[in-house]
Amino acid sequence: MKHPYLAKRHWEYEEQSLSLTNEMVKRYDDVIDLSIGDPDYPADKRIIEAMYEGGLQGYTRYTEFLGDEDLRQATIDMYKEDYGYTFDKDEILITAGGTHAMYLLMEAILDEGDEVIAIAPYYIYYQPQIELVKGKIVVYNTKPEDNFDVDVNELEKCITSRTKAIIVNSPCNPSGKVYSEENIKAILALAEKYDFLVIADDIYGALNYTDNKKPICAYEGKPGRVVTLYSYSKDYSMTGLRLGHVIAEKEMIAAMRRVNEAVAFTINSMAQRGGIAAIKNRKEIQAGLYEEYYKREMYIYERIQKMKNISCNKPEGTFYIFANIKDTGLSSMEIWDKILDDAHVLVLPGSGFGQAGEGFIRIAATVGIDTLEEAFNRMEKMDIFR
Ligand code: PLP
Numbered sequence: 524m525k526h527p528y529l530a531k532r533h534w535e536y537e538e539q540s541l542s543l544t545n546e547m548v549k550r551y552d553d554v555i556d557l558s559i560g561d562p563d564y565p566a567d568k569r570i571i572e573a574m575y576e577g578g579l580q581g582y583t584r585y586t587e588f589l590g591d592e593d594l595r596q597a598t599i600d601m602y603k604e605d606y607g608y609t610f611d612k613d614e615i616l617i618t619a620g621g622t623h624a625m626y627l628l629m630e631a632i633l634d635e636g637d638e639v640i641a642i643a644p645y646y647i648y649y650q651p652q653i654e655l656v657k658g659k660i661v662v663y664n665t666k667p668e669d670n671f672d673v674d675v676n677e678l679e680k681c682i683t684s685r686t687k688a689i690i691v692n693s694p695c696n697p698s699g700k701v702y703s704e705e706n707i708k709a710i711l712a713l714a715e716k717y718d719f720l721v722i723a724d725d726i727y728g729a730l731n732y733t734d735n736k737k738p739i740c741a742y743e744g745k746p747g748r749v750v751t752l753y754s755y756s757k758d759y760s761m762t763g764l765r766l767g768h769v770i771a772e773k774e775m776i777a778a779m780r781r782v783n784e785a786v787a788f789t790i791n792s793m794a795q796r797g798g799i800a801a802i803k804n805r806k807e808i809q810a811g812l813y814e815e816y817y818k819r820e821m822y823i824y825e826r827i828q829k830m831k832n833i834s835c836n837k838p839e840g841t842f843y844i845f846a847n848i849k850d851t852g853l854s855s856m857e858i859w860d861k862i863l864d865d866a867h868v869l870v871l872p873g874s875g876f877g878q879a880g881e882g883f884i885r886i887a888a889t890v891g892i893d894t895l896e897e898a899f900n901r902m903e904k905m906d907i908f909r
Contacts, residue, residue: 541647544869551867555890555898558869560696562842562889564760564815567808570797574764577796584792588780590617590768591795597802598768606741613773614746616780617790617798619765621726621754625652627786628722628750628769631778632687633658639722640681640689642673643877644845646696646724659685664879667847670836671700671879675709682713688720688750689713691739694727694840697876697885699820701733701839707742714748723751726767729758729809731840732817746772757842759801759808764794816842819888819895826899830908842888845873849882851907858884858907866901 525534544558582591589595595612602608618624625648633639635657641649643664653660663681665671678689691710693702702710714721723739740751754767769779783789801808820838827835832850848858855872862868862884873883888895902908 541871541875544871547863548869550863553867554863555868555894555901557887557889557895557898558871560757560841560843560887560889561762562760562816562887563891564812566760566764566797567801567804569804570759570761570764570800570808573800574793574797578793582792582796585789586617586792586795588784588789589613589615589776590790591792591799594795594798594802597799601802601805602740602770606738608738608740608744610746610770611773614776615768615770616776616783617795618767618769618783619787619790620756620762620767621724621752622648622652623765623787624752624754624767624769625649625722625724626655627779627782628752628771628775629653629656629658630782631775632720636685637687638683638685639687640678641877642678642689642691642695644671644695644697644873644880644883645690645877646692647875649690658687661686662877662879664877665698665700666879667883671695671698673702673706673710675706675713678710679713682717682719686717686719688722690722690724692724692726693739694731696727696841697843697871697873697880697883698845699836699839699841699843701731701735704735704737707739711739711742711748721749723749725751726754727757727841728753729805729813730816730842732813732820733839740770746770750775755798755801758812759805760812761794761797761801764797765791766794766798816888819892820844822892822895823886823888823899826895826903830899830903832907844886844888845880845883846886847882848884853907855881855883861907862902862905865905866898868898868902 633656638659638661639653640661643662650660661681740749743749750771755761823844835844835846855874859872871885873880
């Protein structure tokens with residue numbers, strides 16, 4: 524979009540498919556929206572009460588630059604108790620969610636032209652997050668026929684003298700993949716060999732339906748080669764409250780804090796009080812979310828098994844199903860439009876998640892089973908799926 528007052532670097536910017544959904548959802552009156560990862564599951568009342576009480580007690584002012592001290596301490600205690608992972612109060616920065624955490628991290632670690640490896644299909648916004656600070660994204664494409672596993676020999680070919688980090692998102696958006704211990708250890712060994720960081724995007728940590736629930740930081744014991752990004756958005760259904768953190772060695776945290784002082788100054792103080800309540804009640808809150816999303820995921824999985832020209836793996840994590848539609852003969856973008864026009868259901872095209880996602884659609888379990896049933900009743904009637 525050209526405009527005389529717009530910096531030239533923004534003239535050629537390509538819209539992400541996710542950004543187009545706001546308009547697409549308005550195309551018909553009865554659209555069922557299974558596109559953006561923002562489910563209907565409510566934030567727990569105890570979190571909201573803690574925010575309210577916090578506000579009344581005066582937690583309405585700036586917090587410390589690294590974040591509310593009580594929240595940082597509660598987070599330290601949680602990691603120690605749950606994973607045996609230890610870090611200090613100056614090795615964590617509270618952020619306004621995972622997106623903000625990743626941007627600050629990119630600012631802190633990338634010089635112009637430094638490379639970050641993303642494992643495709645990957646979360647759409649990694650690319651602009653890397654490119655906004657003049658880094659270069661290097662995409663490693665996994666293959667659906669390998670169940671989106673990482674082939675370490677192939678991955679090694681992506682490494683250059685400019686490789687600064689690799690992002691590992693497990694459970695993965697959009698594929699739902701949970702990487703095996705063997706995969707994680709092999710990635711960590713590569714990072715050690717070539718001396719780069721492993722960025723663990725742990726945003727779906729509580730929505731892991733496998734027995735392999737160990738977060739990447741737990742392979743290390745304390746901050747070092749692994750930088751952990753976390754968000755309350757999905758694990759606590761707090762997308763709009765914008766809360767997360769980053770855990771790293773204190774020099775990196777100090778750089779991110781410095782950048783953040785110029786970007787956001789500090790994070791919403793009441794949301795941070797809510798975060799303390801979330802941590803305190805995490806087992807109970809997350810058990811409810813887990814049960815609900817697993818039920819929805821299995822429902823979608825089973826409906827897809829009964830349809831033609833569409834298939835998917837059994838859900839391993841997240842609240843997404845990444846479904847293969849190659850047998851329809853249509854591209855991800857074509858089928859995205861067609862499902863909206865024929866069934867009034869809005870999903871996302873897999874190609875928006877990198878080349879490895881072409882031939883797929885992402886279906887988000889953002890509504891209850893009754894609405895999912897209606898969505899699949901409509902999709903099932905489409906010629907291509909009968
Ligand atoms: N990382 C992944 C893999 C995601 O799927 C998302 C959101 O969908 C984010 C990060 C950022 O989420 P938030 O900024 O709400 O924490």
